[in-house]
Structure formats: C-alpha cells, structure tokens
Amino acid sequence: MPFELLIRNGICMTPAGPARVDIGVRTGRIAAIGDLAVRSADEVFDATGLHVLPGVIDSQVHFREPGAPHKEDFDSGTRGAILGGVTAAFDMPNTRPLTIDRETFADKLDRAQGRAWCDYAFFIGGCAANADRLAELERLPGCAGIKVFMGSSTGDLLAADDATLSRILQAGVRRVTVHAEDEARLQSRRAIVERSGDVGDHPRWRDVETALRATRRILVLAARARRPLHVLHVTTAEEMALLARHKHIATVEVLPQHLTLAAPDCYRALGTLAQMNPPIRDLPHQQALWQALAAGVVDTLGSDHAPHTLAEKALAYPASPSGMPGVQTLLPLMLDHVTRGRLSLARLVELTSAGPARVFGVAGKGALAIGFDADFSIVDLNARCTLRSDDMATRAGWTPFDGRTVCGWPMATVIRGRVVMRDGEVLGPASGAPVRFRSPDGEHGLHEIIGAGFRT
Numbered sequence: 001m002p003f004e005l006l007i008r009n010g011i012c013m014t015p016a017g018p019a020r021v022d023i024g025v026r027t028g029r030i031a032a033i034g035d036l037a038v039r040s041a042d043e044v045f046d047a048t049g050l051h052v053l054p055g056v057i058d059s060q061v062h063f064r065e066p067g068a069p070h071k072e073d074f075d076s077g078t079r080g081a082i083l084g085g086v087t088a089a090f091d092m093p094n095t096r097p098l099t100i101d102r103e104t105f106a107d108k109l110d111r112a113q114g115r116a117w118c119d120y121a122f123f124i125g126g127c128a129a130n131a132d133r134l135a136e137l138e139r140l141p142g143c144a145g146i147k148v149f150m151g152s153s154t155g156d157l158l159a160a161d162d163a164t165l166s167r168i169l170q171a172g173v174r175r176v177t178v179h180a181e182d183e184a185r186l187q188s189r190r191a192i193v194e195r196s197g198d199v200g201d202h203p204r205w206r207d208v209e210t211a212l213r214a215t216r217r218i219l220v221l222a223a224r225a226r227r228p229l230h231v232l233h234v235t236t237a238e239e240m241a242l243l244a245r246h247k248h249i250a251t252v253e254v255l256p257q258h259l260t261l262a263a264p265d266c267y268r269a270l271g272t273l274a275q276m277n278p279p280i281r282d283l284p285h286q287q288a289l290w291q292a293l294a295a296g297v298v299d300t301l302g303s304d305h306a307p308h309t310l311a312e313k314a315l316a317y318p319a320s321p322s323g324m325p326g327v328q329t330l331l332p333l334m335l336d337h338v339t340r341g342r343l344s345l346a347r348l349v350e351l352t353s354a355g356p357a358r359v360f361g362v363a364g365k366g367a368l369a370i371g372f373d374a375d376f377s378i379v380d381l382n383a384r385c386t387l388r389s390d391d392m393a394t395r396a397g398w399t400p401f402d403g404r405t406v407c408g409w410p411m412a413t414v415i416r417g418r419v420v421m422r423d424g425e426v427l428g429p430a431s432g433a434p435v436r437f438r439s440p441d442g443e444h445g446l447h448e449i450i451g452a453g454f455r456t
Contacts, residue, residue: 335408
C-alpha cells in the first residue's frame with residue numbers, strides 16, 4: 001500500500017538519536033521508519049538539509065477565548081502556533097467565564113472545533129467552588145489536567161489558602177499544574193509598585209521570596225496528599241535548588257522569555273512589554289535556570305503565550321497587564337539557543353515533545369515512533385531569520401523579540417500526517433482536534449481517553 005505522506009532525506013530526531021531515515025504515514029500515524037526510497041506515496045516531502053522533530057507541544061498558552069477575543073481567539077492563536085512549528089497547545093482556564101465546570105469546558109471544545117489549526121487540550125481551573133468535583137472533571141476527554149493559581153495574575157481564578165489547596169490536591173490523581181506565587185505576600189508588597197509606578201520594580205514586588213514561599217507550601221501540601229505537581233514558569237535559583245530535591249513530587253517548566261531576557265535591561269528596553277508573572281529576573285537567576293535545564297531538573301518548555309494589546313500594555317504601570325505573546329516564537333528562540341550551543345537539539349526535543357507527553361500523559365504524541373501520531377516540526381538549523389511584530393499571527397500584533405535575528409527556523413508543520421504550514425504559508429482548512437490522554441487508571445495505563453465528541 002502506498003503511504004499517504006512520505007518524508008524523505010531528513011535528519012530525524014528518533015528516540016535512539018538523530019538518524020537519516022525516511023518516515024511513512026498512513027491514517028494520520030507513523031507507519032514506517034527507515035530506508036523507504038522505493039516506496040510510493042500520495043505526497044512526498046523532501047526534507048533534504050532539514051531536521052524532522054516530533055511535533056512540538058506547547059503546554060501553556062492563553063488563547064483568551066471566550067472573553068477577550070480582541071487579544072486572541074482560537075483561530076489566531078493556533079494559526080500562530082503552526083507558523084511557529086507547534087503541533088499541539090494546552091489552553092489555560094483563566095478566561096471569561098472561567099473554565100471550571102462541564103459547561104464551560106464543553107463550550108471551549110465547541111469553539112475550537114473547525115477553527116483550531118493545531119491540536120488542543122484545555123485545563124480545568126481548580127478553586128474552592130469546584131474542588132469536590134475535580135476528580136470527575138479531570139477525566140473529561142480533551143482535559144490536560146487541573147490548573148491552580150496560588151497568586152493573582154490575569155483573570156479571577158485564585159486558590160490562595162492551604163485549606164482550598166489541600167481540597168484540590170486530594171480530589172483526583174492526575175498531575176496538578178501550579179502557578180506558584182504567594183498571594184498574601186503579593187498583596188502586602190503591592191505598595192512598592194503603587195508608589196514607584198516603575199515597571200523595573202516588577203521583580204522587586206513579585207520577589208524571590210514570593211515565588212519560593214508558594215513553591216515550598218505547595219510541595220508540602222502535595223506530599224501530604226501524595227499528588228504529583230507540575231510547577232510552571234520557574235524563575236529563581238532558590239526554587240530550582242528546592243525542586244531539584246523534590247523531583248519525586250514535582251516536574252518543572254521554564255519559559256524561553258526567562259531564558260532569553262534579563263533584568264534590568266529588558267525593562268529599560270521594553271518597558272511594560274517585558275512585564276509578566278512571574279517576572280523576568282536578573283542574570284544570576286537566568287544562569288541558574290540554564291544550569292537546572294542542563295542538570296535535568298527542567299522537564300518542559302512552554303511559551304506562556306499571554307497576549308494583551310499594545311493599548312493595554314501602554315497603561316501606566318502597575319495598571320498595565322502582565323503577559324506577552326509567545327507561541328509563535330517558542331521554537332525559533334530555542335533553536336537559536338541550540339545553534340549557539342546552549343543546549344542540544346536532543347534536549348530541546350525532550351523539553352518540547354517527549355517531556356510534555358510524559359508529564360501530562362499524552363497518548364500517541366511526543367516521539368518519532370511507529371504507531372504515534374504523524375506530528376512533525378520540520379526545521380532548518382541554518383536558516384537565519386528576523387522576528388517581526390508584523391509577522392505575528394496574534395491579534396495583539398506584537399512580540400517582545402521584534403527585530404531579533406535567530407538562527408534556526410520552522411520550515412513546515414505536520415499534524416496527523418497533514419502539512420498545515422510550509423515555508424511560512426498556512427495550508428487549510430483548520431483541522432485541529434482534541435489531544436488524547438492516557439487514563440490514569442486504565443489497564444496498565446494504556447487506555448486512551450479519546451478527546452473528541454464530548455458534550456454535556
């Protein structure tokens with residue numbers, strides 16, 4: 001039988017390492033890997049000079065729908081994803097209304113159907129109002145898990161006290177994803193920035209102790225509940241040292257922004273465009289993140305794509321909102337770090353494909369292996385390109401990396417065997433689908449929750 005798609009002559013990043021092999025695709029999955037030169041296919045992709053990575057999974061995005069479509073929606077956000085080589089994205093629950101029950105979750109699935117360009121999953125927000133139902137909600141098809149905000153950020157989703165956090169952690173079994181900033185300390189220190197009005201004080205307000213205190217608290221509570229954690233966007237040397245001692249409880253995420261930008265220069269150059277939560281810190285903390293990444297403490301890279309309009313960002317600090325776009329620039333920025341020798345391509349694949357699949361229990365994604373979804377991020381490590389705000393698909397219309405030249409670029413994005421982006425051109429129609437997850441209690445963990453067709 002001919003393949004539906006045959007990728008030839010590329011250097012493929014297989015679980016055994018890089019190999020110059022061909023990949024044959026049938027019914028949206030990888031059917032063969034090897035020397036397939038004599039095989040026929042409906043479509044042949046010549047990847048000469050390119051590297052074929054397993055599809056990049058961005059496990060932290062805010063596509064702002066419903067509630068703030070002027071900032072982003074599923075069409076524009078996922079369009080940016082595939083332009084940046086991302087094949088699946090996990091959307092956060094701090095929308096309006098909050099994603100905290102069956103109805104709001106089903107609404108997001110309905111909105112994404114036929115409009116999302118990449119595959120997708122949604123987090124359920126954990127809070128006092130739904131803590132008793134989380135064990136049921138985390139099993140919904142297409143659910144990436146439970147997300148908890150310990151400190152206030154964009155939106156109204158907050159679980160700040162230990163009693164509520166304990167209820168959330170005791171409800172269910174899947175890994176709980178956490179934004180770890182201590183709300184009480186945030187509120188007690190807010191006067192610092194209200195007096196100064198200087199965005200350069202953002203990391204002084206949301207200081208190291210604010211992050212470390214929350215991370216300590218959630219580790220203790222999770223150990224008592226015997227519940228695994230995933231700690232998002234870690235920014236401090238102190239947290240990394242603590243988390244390195246608690247890998248049996250917690251997995252760890254870092255962001256390209258914190259690996260690439262540093263205070264105080266970013267605030268001087270970008271003003272509130274550099275404002276995000278947790279904040280971008282100074283070089284010693286950035287260096288600690290890189291050391292933790294090299295040491296294996298870090299499990300995933302996410303973009304924390306959190307767009308706001310330029311008009312909103314122009315508000316006087318601290319009224320200006322925190323967050324910046326990032327789904328389209330995640331892979332180009334990290335490929336540039338690869339070409340500069342800061343990490344290997346194999347380590348990047350672990351952080352953006354295999355790592356997210358392992359941490360969140362994704363079924364059939366994260367590796368170039370027979371039977372897995374035919375998701376590929378095809379990149380040119382030698383291509384030099386300049387990031388431009390005008391080229392960003394986000395409705396916000398900007399990137400903090402405007403004008404930055406990077407070496408390494410996504411040339412094509414393939415999702416379940418269909419080329420959806422090639423040479424910067426989006427190829428329709430939009431056919432993203434819910435990501436499948438392994439059941440936490442299925443036979444040998446192999447039962448797949450099929451993320452399709454869910455309705456209340």
